[in-house]
Amino acid sequence: MSRTVLILCTGNSCRSQMAEAIVNHDLGPAVRALSAGTRPQPKVADGAIEALQRGGFATEGLHPKDVGAVMHESIDLVVTVCDNARESCPVFPRPIPAVHMPFHDPHGEPLESFLKVRDEIRSRLVPELRQRLGLSVVD
Numbered sequence: 001m002s003r004t005v006l007i008l009c010t011g012n013s014c015r016s017q018m019a020e021a022i023v024n025h026d027l028g029p030a031v032r033a034l035s036a037g038t039r040p041q042p043k044v045a046d047g048a049i050e051a052l053q054r055g056g057f058a059t060e061g062l063h064p065k066d067v068g069a070v071m072h073e074s075i076d077l078v079v080t081v082c083d084n085a086r087e088s089c090p091v092f093p094r095p096i097p098a099v100h101m102p103f104h105d106p107h108g109e110p111l112e113s114f115l116k117v118r119d120e121i122r123s124r125l126v127p128e129l130r131q132r133l134g135l136s137v138v139d
Contacts, residue, residue, distance in 0.1 A: 003076040003133050004032045008092060012037025012064040014048045014114070015081045015103045019121050021057040026126045030135055034073060040064035045107055051114035055122075067092070077132060079125065099132065101125055 005023060009016035016035035023033035044062050052059050071094075078098040083105055092098060103121055106113035129135070 002029055002032050004034065004073055005129060005133075006070060006073070006075045006078045006092065006096075007033060007035040008067065008078055008080050009035070009037050009082050010039050011041040011107070012066075013041035013043065014045045014105060014107050015117060015121065017044045017062050017064070018048050018052055018057075018114075018118050019079070019081055019103075019125055021052050021059060021062060022055075022118070022122050023126065023129060025057050026122065027129060027135065031129060031133060034065075034070050034075075036065045036067040036070045038067055040066050045114070047106060047109070047111050047114035048118075050111060051118040054115065055118055077129070079129075081121075081125075097132075099128065101128060 007016040007019040012035055016037065020033045020035035023031055041064050044064060049059050075096050078092045078096050080098065080100045081103050083102045101124065103117050106117045
C-alpha cells in the first residue's frame with residue numbers, strides 16, 4: 001500500500017521540490033511524494049534542478065504548485081520544510097499528521113548551497129519518513 005506525503009513550503013521552488021524528487025526516488029513506490037506551496041514561485045529554481053540532476057534524481061514534471069492543487073489528494077503525512085528563522089511555514093488546512101523539518105533555503109545562492117541542502121534532505125528526511133511511516137529499509 002502506497003502512502004502519500006505532502007512536502008509543503010512557501011515558494012515550492014527549492015527545498016520542497018528537491019524533497020519531492022528525492023523521496024520519490026528513494027522510497028517509491030512505497031511512498032508517493034507531492035510538493036506544494038502557499039505562494040508558489042513561477043518556476044523551480046535552476047540550482048534545485050541542477051543539484052537533483054547531478055545526484056541522479058528525475059526532474060521531469062517538477063513545477064511549483066499551489067497547495068490548493070493537492071487538496072483532493074489522500075495525504076498520510078505533511079512535512080513542512082521552511083526555515084522558521086526567515087519565513088513563516090504554511091499550515092495544511094486539514095487535520096493530517098504533520099512534522100516540521102526545516103532546511104536552509106538556498107534560493108539565490110551558489111550551486112554548492114543547493115547540493116548541501118539536497119544531501120541534507122536525503123540524509124535527514126528519508127530516514128524520518130521511513131520511521132514515521134513504518135517502512136523497513138527493504139521496502
